[in-house]
Amino acid sequence: MPIGGFVVVLDLSVSDEVLKQFSQFPQIDVHGVNEEGSAVVVIDTETSDEMEQLTRQLQKIDGVLSLGVTYFHAEDEIEKIESGEIKPSFSFGRKGEKSENCS
Amino acid sequence: MSLSRRDFIKNTAALTAASYIGMSLPFVAGEASATDVASWHRGTCRLCGTGCRVQLGINSKGTPVAMRGEPKSRTNFGYLCMKGMMFYKIMNHPDRLKMPLYREKKTDKFREISWDKALDIAAQKFAESKQKYGPNSTAYYGSGQCLTEETYLFQKIMRAALQTNNVEGNPRLCMASAVGGYLTSFGADEPIGGYANIEKSSCMFLIGSNMAEAHPVIFRRVMRHKMNNKDKVKIINADPRISATSRIADMHMQFKPGTDLAMLNAMAYTIIDEKLHDEQFIQDYAVFRQGKKVQVDMDTYWQSLQDYTPEKAAAICGGNITAQMIREAARMFAKSDGTMTFWCMGINQRKRGVWANNLIHNLHILTGQLCKEGADSFSLTGQPNACGGVREGGGLCHILPGHRLVAKEKLRNQVEDAWGIPRGRIAPKPGAHTIKMFQQVNSADIKAIWINCTSPAQSLPNVDLYRKGMAREDVFIVTSDIFPTKTTELSNLVLPTAFHFEKTGVYGCTERRSQITPRAVVSPGEARPETWIATEWCARMAKYLNDPVVLQTVKPFLGKEMYVEQPEAIWDEYTQKLTKHRDNDLRGATYKVLKQMADGVQWPAATESYALTGGTVMKFVKGSDPMATSESKDDKPFQFYGPAHADRKLWVWVRPQAGADEEPDAEWPMYLSTGRIIDHWHTTSMTGRIPELMRANPYSFVEINPKDALKHGIKPNDMVEISSRRGKVTMPAKVMEGPIEGMVFAYWHDMHEDRMINKVVKDSFDPGSKEPEFKICACRIKRVSGPKALKPFVV
Numbered sequence: 001m002p003i004g005g006f007v008v009v010l011d012l013s014v015s016d017e018v019l020k021q022f023s024q025f026p027q028i029d030v031h032g033v034n035e036e037g038s039a040v041v042v043i044d045t046e047t048s049d050e051m052e053q054l055t056r057q058l059q060k061i062d063g064v065l066s067l068g069v070t071y072f073h074a075e076d077e078i079e080k081i082e083s084g085e086i087k088p089s090f091s092f093g094r095k096g097e098k099s100e101n102c103s
Numbered sequence: 104m105s106l107s108r109r110d111f112i113k114n115t116a117a118l119t120a121a122s123y124i125g126m127s128l129p130f131v132a133g134e135a136s137a138t139d140v141a142s143w144h145r146g147t148c149r150l151c152g153t154g155c156r157v158q159l160g161i162n163s164k165g166t167p168v169a170m171r172g173e174p175k176s177r178t179n180f181g182y183l184c185m186k187g188m189m190f191y192k193i194m195n196h197p198d199r200l201k202m203p204l205y206r207e208k209k210t211d212k213f214r215e216i217s218w219d220k221a222l223d224i225a226a227q228k229f230a231e232s233k234q235k236y237g238p239n240s241t242a243y244y245g246s247g248q249c250l251t252e253e254t255y256l257f258q259k260i261m262r263a264a265l266q267t268n269n270v271e272g273n274p275r276l277c278m279a280s281a282v283g284g285y286l287t288s289f290g291a292d293e294p295i296g297g298y299a300n301i302e303k304s305s306c307m308f309l310i311g312s313n314m315a316e317a318h319p320v321i322f323r324r325v326m327r328h329k330m331n332n333k334d335k336v337k338i339i340n341a342d343p344r345i346s347a348t349s350r351i352a353d354m355h356m357q358f359k360p361g362t363d364l365a366m367l368n369a370m371a372y373t374i375i376d377e378k379l380h381d382e383q384f385i386q387d388y389a390v391f392r393q394g395k396k397v398q399v400d401m402d403t404y405w406q407s408l409q410d411y412t413p414e415k416a417a418a419i420c421g422g423n424i425t426a427q428m429i430r431e432a433a434r435m436f437a438k439s440d441g442t443m444t445f446w447c448m449g450i451n452q453r454k455r456g457v458w459a460n461n462l463i464h465n466l467h468i469l470t471g472q473l474c475k476e477g478a479d480s481f482s483l484t485g486q487p488n489a490c491g492g493v494r495e496g497g498g499l500c501h502i503l504p505g506h507r508l509v510a511k512e513k514l515r516n517q518v519e520d521a522w523g524i525p526r527g528r529i530a531p532k533p534g535a536h537t538i539k540m541f542q543q544v545n546s547a548d549i550k551a552i553w554i555n556c557t558s559p560a561q562s563l564p565n566v567d568l569y570r571k572g573m574a575r576e577d578v579f580i581v582t583s584d585i586f587p588t589k590t591t592e593l594s595n596l597v598l599p600t601a602f603h604f605e606k607t608g609v610y611g612c613t614e615r616r617s618q619i620t621p622r623a624v625v626s627p628g629e630a631r632p633e634t635w636i637a638t639e640w641c642a643r644m645a646k647y648l649n650d651p652v653v654l655q656t657v658k659p660f661l662g663k664e665m666y667v668e669q670p671e672a673i674w675d676e677y678t679q680k681l682t683k684h685r686d687n688d689l690r691g692a693t694y695k696v697l698k699q700m701a702d703g704v705q706w707p708a709a710t711e712s713y714a715l716t717g718g719t720v721m722k723f724v725k726g727s728d729p730m731a732t733s734e735s736k737d738d739k740p741f742q743f744y745g746p747a748h749a750d751r752k753l754w755v756w757v758r759p760q761a762g763a764d765e766e767p768d769a770e771w772p773m774y775l776s777t778g779r780i781i782d783h784w785h786t787t788s789m790t791g792r793i794p795e796l797m798r799a800n801p802y803s804f805v806e807i808n809p810k811d812a813l814k815h816g817i818k819p820n821d822m823v824e825i826s827s828r829r830g831k832v833t834m835p836a837k838v839m840e841g842p843i844e845g846m847v848f849a850y851w852h853d854m855h856e857d858r859m860i861n862k863v864v865k866d867s868f869d870p871g872s873k874e875p876e877f878k879i880c881a882c883r884i885k886r887v888s889g890p891k892a893l894k895p896f897v898v
């Protein structure tokens with residue numbers, strides 16, 4: 001269940017429109033926009049997959065100039081990887097190659 | 104997770120983001136810190152050469168659980184890119200190598216062995232090779248991702264203990280031409296200024312760099328500066344390919360691959376023709392050169408440019424280049440209050456990469472766009488410690504620590520004296536450069552090679568040719584790494600190493616800045632720091648070689664605690680003894696100082712008190728660089744005291760246009776270029792194991808210009824075969840106005856045998872820098888089928 005903090009740079013001429021589009025996503029909180037067009041945005045998703053898809057979707061919105069991540073928290077996920085509860089989907093390690101310890 | 108705790112974390116995320124843009128939020132930091140992060144640990148990002156500073160959040164069990172940027176850092180001011188934010192997630196990945204693995208024959212299966220046994224085998228094999236076949240039958244191939252302490256120690260062992268200069272590293276593949284360019288143009292390696300110039304510049308010339316993807320946080324600064332000064336700051340992007348970087352450019356110069364030398368000469372032509380050059384600067388600081396020993400006058404240089412009038416150059420360059428465009432670009436460059444050029448692999452990975460570097464420097468010297476605020480000729484570095492470790496620490500076959508040349512006896516003697524070994528111990532001849540080294544693996548002249556933290560079995564050009572040699576049973580290969588790679592698959596001995604934050608050491612980024620990352624996390628299994636591994640290996644070799652100098656090599660480090668004391672002793676030896684009075688004087692950058700700094704120290708920094716200010720922002724400038732005063736030879740404000748130019752001048756070079764080693768012809772009609780994508784890092788052994796990044800770009804694709812796609816009947820996502828005289832691969836097509844017509848562009852990260860583009864790339868190299876020409880070769884393309892479902896792949 002990752003949480004990310006982002007600075008999203010907006011084109012000020014269309015920032016209202018962009019923020020309206022952001023508000024349609026319940027996973028997104030916008031905490032404010034400064035005079036240069038930088039918005040503080042927090043994204044809270046159920047899965048990393050969802051986080052990644054959402055950030056990509058945001059980047060495609062006209063008027064979103066860049067999306068810079070400044071904070072990332074994924075403790076639950078890491079704990080689950082550590083405990084073996086979830087296995088990262090891209091893991092092709094040397095399974096089956098462990099053999100007798102000859103030391 | 105309770106709702107309130109989740110809210111706390113969200114508040115932390117918001118506060119962190121808000122702090123970077125100076126915004127206050129209606130909740131306070133204390134509230135937000137009540138998450139499960141027990142402590143935050145400062146360090147450097149593990150990935151690209153930008154050198155962003157990070158803070159790794161560790162929970163009470165010692166597990167890394169969060170990451171944030173370091174807001175006080177002058178490199179990134181707290182910003183990170185997605186891969187920088189996520190690299191810590193691989194620390195607990197189940198694929199981590201946790202025990203030494205060994206097999207006698209490369210066709211056998213690996214079995215786990217103890218460290219004791221592993222180190223013994225490595226020592227015995229290298230000692231035996233030296234005794235039977237001579238010192239040059241052994242070799243070390245390292246990485247711009249190793250800590251400086253690691254590179255320094257390995258090269259010391261190779262030179263002092265094994266008596267070979269066969270010391271190389273993957274920076275040969277990415278920045279050797281930049282080294283050659285700086286040394287031949289400015290007499291000193293590495294940029295004069297730093298990132299601080301970005302916000303002061305009024306013209307930025309981006310050539311051969313897709314900074315938006317390869318150095319995203321530097322790009323952010325460039326973009327921000329442009330956005331804040333839309334009319335004042337001009338950006339010129341020059342590249343055969345329109346990339347994500349081009350979107351902020353006022354002018355995109357799109358030329359045929361390999362013709363940029365003509366274009367750069369034509370800009371120089373315009374600068375002189377329109378009297379935009381800085382006569383006083385040239386008179387005070389520059390000379391003109393035609394060859395290393397041949398000095399010419401400005402008139403001869405001017406005559407050499409007659410072949411490159413903007414009209415003639417435009418005809419050579421093709422694409423959208425017009426004479427008018429070249430003149431416009433030259434004017435913007437010369438007339439701005441401060442012009443900064445950025446380049447990377449597009450210039451360096453070329454048959455004439457050093458010349459291309461020289462021609463960029465020429466523009467800066469001619470216009471005096473150097474040594475003043477906002478002006479710099481700035482080569483970007485790909486890897487986090489190619490500068491600090493490999494360039495400065497002696498990690499290439501022809502250089503010793505502290506920017507010393509192997510070929511110079513006086514400099515060899517300085518190193519021998521510092522190491523307390525007999526004079527004459529270091530071999531006088533440089534070793535084999537990377538391509539030669541792997542040619543010698545192919546011929547089995549090299550019998551024992553140690554590959555550290557890199558995967559040449561994927562990253563070398565024309566890679567299949569060199570994999571054949573690496574597969575030979577009479578070549579013993581040790582690989583030390585954190586994950587299995589294409590190279591571990593060809594190794595006899597695989598040693599599990601501690602990852603970033605699991606050991607202590609220093610990285611030196613693109614802008615001469617050394618930054619420490621102290622240990623904060625325990626390594627999995629029996630993974631160990633490379634400095635411990637190398638020390639123990641060398642001590643065992645002393646036994647087999649029965650040679651006291653071998654033991655002397657590592658004696659100062661033997662038996663020390665491996666996570667802090669040992670690397671600190673190595674760093675101290677290197678900085679205090681080997682950088683003393685060199686242009687990269689790092690004596691002030693002790694661990695004590697580096698640990699206090701949010702963002703490290705820019706050299707030269709000879710004393711701790713000076714290092715604590717952050718060091719030297721602008722080299723060679725009196726008032727900014729203490730060495731410009733201590734090394735001053737006259738009353739001029741700039742002193743070019745670098746080691747390579749005895750005349751202390753900047754050299755403007757006469758360099759002709761030179762195309763690629765392999766140009767398209769009737770049989771292989773297209774250009775192939777290769778490069779990077781934002782989410783991945785090099786061979787993907789790390790980023791391929793981060794699901795978010797891998798999902799974003801699960802496999803390589805080839806970018807094809809719509810006109811070429813039409814010609815070949817290729818539609819988006821069709822499977823396309825790219826073949827050359829060396830090999831072929833098949834990957835999906837992205838049809839886009841990216842590459843210039845007649846050129847395709849493929850990503851090189853993919854490990855899958857069907858998609859490893861380095862099978863196709865040519866292994867020709869620059870005769871000066873020996874850097875291979877990854878950026879241009881000839882190929883042909885053909886549609887194989889419609890779209891196919893592909894599986895992402897890592898070894």
Ligand code: SF4
Nearest residue numbers: 148150151155184187
């Ligand atoms: S720009 Fe480079 S150094 Fe900075 S966070 Fe991204 S990968 Fe790391």
